[in-house]
Amino acid sequence: MKIAVLGTGMVGETIGSKLAELGHEVKMGSRSATNEKALAWAKKAGSKASVGTFADAAAFGELVFNCTKGDATMAALELAGEANLSGKVLVDVSNPLDFSKGMPPSLLVSNTDSMAEQIQRKFPKAQVVKALNTMNCSVMVTPRQLKDTHQTFLSGNDAQAKAKVRGVLEQFGWTNEEIIDLGDVTTARGTEAWLLLWIRLMGAMKTPTFNLKLVKA
Amino acid sequence: MKIAVLGTGMVGETIGSKLAELGHEVKMGSRSATNEKALAWAKKAGSKASVGTFADAAAFGELVFNCTKGDATMAALELAGEANLSGKVLVDVSNPLDFSKGMPPSLLVSNTDSMAEQIQRKFPKAQVVKALNTMNCSVMVTPRQLKDTHQTFLSGNDAQAKAKVRGVLEQFGWTNEEIIDLGDVTTARGTEAWLLLWIRLMGAMKTPTFNLKLVKA
Numbered sequence: 001m002k003i004a005v006l007g008t009g010m011v012g013e014t015i016g017s018k019l020a021e022l023g024h025e026v027k028m029g030s031r032s033a034t035n036e037k038a039l040a041w042a043k044k045a046g047s048k049a050s051v052g053t054f055a056d057a058a059a060f061g062e063l064v065f066n067c068t069k070g071d072a073t074m075a076a077l078e079l080a081g082e083a084n085l086s087g088k089v090l091v092d093v094s095n096p097l098d099f100s101k102g103m104p105p106s107l108l109v110s111n112t113d114s115m116a117e118q119i120q121r122k123f124p125k126a127q128v129v130k131a132l133n134t135m136n137c138s139v140m141v142t143p144r145q146l147k148d149t150h151q152t153f154l155s156g157n158d159a160q161a162k163a164k165v166r167g168v169l170e171q172f173g174w175t176n177e178e179i180i181d182l183g184d185v186t187t188a189r190g191t192e193a194w195l196l197l198w199i200r201l202m203g204a205m206k207t208p209t210f211n212l213k214l215v216k217a
Numbered sequence: 218m219k220i221a222v223l224g225t226g227m228v229g230e231t232i233g234s235k236l237a238e239l240g241h242e243v244k245m246g247s248r249s250a251t252n253e254k255a256l257a258w259a260k261k262a263g264s265k266a267s268v269g270t271f272a273d274a275a276a277f278g279e280l281v282f283n284c285t286k287g288d289a290t291m292a293a294l295e296l297a298g299e300a301n302l303s304g305k306v307l308v309d310v311s312n313p314l315d316f317s318k319g320m321p322p323s324l325l326v327s328n329t330d331s332m333a334e335q336i337q338r339k340f341p342k343a344q345v346v347k348a349l350n351t352m353n354c355s356v357m358v359t360p361r362q363l364k365d366t367h368q369t370f371l372s373g374n375d376a377q378a379k380a381k382v383r384g385v386l387e388q389f390g391w392t393n394e395e396i397i398d399l400g401d402v403t404t405a406r407g408t409e410a411w412l413l414l415w416i417r418l419m420g421a422m423k424t425p426t427f428n429l430k431l432v433k434a
Contacts, residue, residue: 101329110328111413112318148432182417190414196328197407200399201431212429214418215365 004029004061006054006076008037011093011137012067018141019065020045022171029057029080058084063091063164064126070096070108070115077119086125089161091168092116092188093132093140095195104199107192116155116188127161129154130188131169134198136208143173143211150211153180155187180214221246221278223271223293225254228310228354229284235358236282237262239388246274246297275301280308280381281343287313287325287332294336303342306378308385309333309405310349310357312412321416324409333372333405344378346371347405348386351415353425360428361390367428370397372404397431 005016006029020026027050028038038051050060058064058080068076073094077085096108096115109115116130131154132140139146152174154162166179182190202208222233223246237243244267245255255268267277275281275297285293290311294302313325313332326332333347348371349357356363369391371379383396399407419425 106329110410112323145434146432147434148430150432180418180421182421187417190417193327193410193413196410200404200407201397204397204399205431205433207433209434210431213365213432214422214427215363215367215430216422216424217362217364217426 001025002027002060002062004057004064005067006030006057006064006080007067007069008035008041009067009069011140012065013037013041014137014141015065015067015093016041016049017045018172019168020048024048026050027052027057027060029054031076031079054079055081055084058088061088063089063168065091065093066119067093070094071098073115073119074122077123082123082125085123088126089164090119090123090126090128091132091165092119092128092130095133095192097195104203107196110193110196111189114186114188114192116185116192120157120185127156127158128185129156129158129161129165130185130191131155131165134191134194135211138209139211141172143178145209146211148213149175149178150213151178151180152211153182153187153191155182155185155191157184218242218280219244219278221274221281222284223247223274223281223297224284224286225252225258226284226286228357229282230254230258231354231358232282232284232310233258233266234262235389236385237265241265243267244269244274244277246271248293248296271296272298272301275305278305280306280385282308282310283336284310287311288315290332290336291339294340299340299342302340305343306375306381307336307340307343307345308349308382309336309345309347312350312409314412321420324413327410327413328406331403331405331409333402333409337374337402344373344375345402346373346375346378346382347402347408348372348382351408351411352428355426356428358389360395362426363428365430366392366395367430368395368397369428370399370404370408372399372402372408374401
């Protein structure tokens with residue numbers, strides 16, 4: 001599949017590399033078509049990897065991963081362009097973390113709204129699926145490194161779009177049972193709010209390499 | 218131990234009954250000393266159980282469980298009285314759920330503040346410990362009904378107070394390893410925000426009887 005990865009940070013690099021390793025054609029998008037981090041990534045990721053502007057990447061991908069930082073997401077998606085995102089599955093991995101008031105971060109949007117909803121409202125012709133934002137990027141693409149099964153979540157209005165994202169998660173190593181469809185895009189309020197607990201758990205557990213498993217009776 | 222349970226709802230009843238069953242003297246507090254639900258509970262819970270006003274209960278207990286609904290908590294604690302809460306460990310089990318805007322509920326306070334902090338600010342001489350608010354009350358007092366180990370959290374400024382609450386949780390059946398101390402009372406922002414995910418998980422899993430287990434590499 002042709003896939004765009006927006007963002008050159010650790011999340012974009014990790015997801016981009018995994019997708020290329022799986023045989024997908026991956027274009028990493030950033031503000032500049034000659035971004036040094038993106039070029040270095042592409043060199044490492046091999047012949048399936050290429051770079052471009054946000055718009056280049058979004059035009060290229062049939063699936064678009066938003067891996068930009070939450071406070072830069074809206075600007076990045078505007079540069080990607082409404083036309084390039086229309087009809088595309090837009091996987092939102094970002095979290096609206098606000099580091100401006102010190103540590104630990106709070107959320108820029110929460111409780112009665114979410115980043116995923118803001119994106120869906122701004123780009124109504126894209127099919128936004130919130131996914132993978134509930135864990136460290138190493139766990140996202142290598143779920144089997146943890147000592148037990150664990151959960152990941154999908155939030156989005158379009159069932160086909162969620163099925164497509166589920167397929168990619170299964171390629172990452174997630175089992176079908178581990179992937180929980182929470183419902184429409186408003187359920188991203190739940191997975192984004194989880195970050196407020198996650199950042200404190202990272203402190204208490206002294207590692208970012210963990211996730212939650214849901215346990216029933 | 219002499220323990221106050223504020224609130225006559227399902228959470229108060231469940232925790233009150235478990236505490237009485239464990240041999241503690243439990244006084245359930247509510248607006249009226251002759252609250253019918255409280256009297257019915259005391260009859261069922263046996264000779265260790267008694268009822269009274271919020272103030273009666275808070276004066277009685279060396280440990281006070283706040284099991285009132287989040288939107289009624291502040292009024293209940295004011296009736297309990299600052300003097301009766303001073304020097305006491307105040308276990309805050311409540312969640313600031315706002316059902317006024319329809320389902321699913323949002324939170325009355327979140328992100329940059331929490332209910333537990335509001336209580337601690339209002340009653341600076343009480344030792345507030347946020348605990349058990351992350352799950353259904355049946356799971357709180359019968360953790361071993363789930364099919365695996367799972368986690369519960371403590372948030373509070375006073376180490377001795379948290380140790381006291383940890384001791385009660387162990388009486389409920391929680392193991393020491395399952396109880397995670399997140400840090401000071403501001404970490405309750407994390408466990409209260411978890412409710413925004415919890416309510417949606419309850420929908421997706423079609424049961425309130427579940428909890429999270431933290432899984433590491």
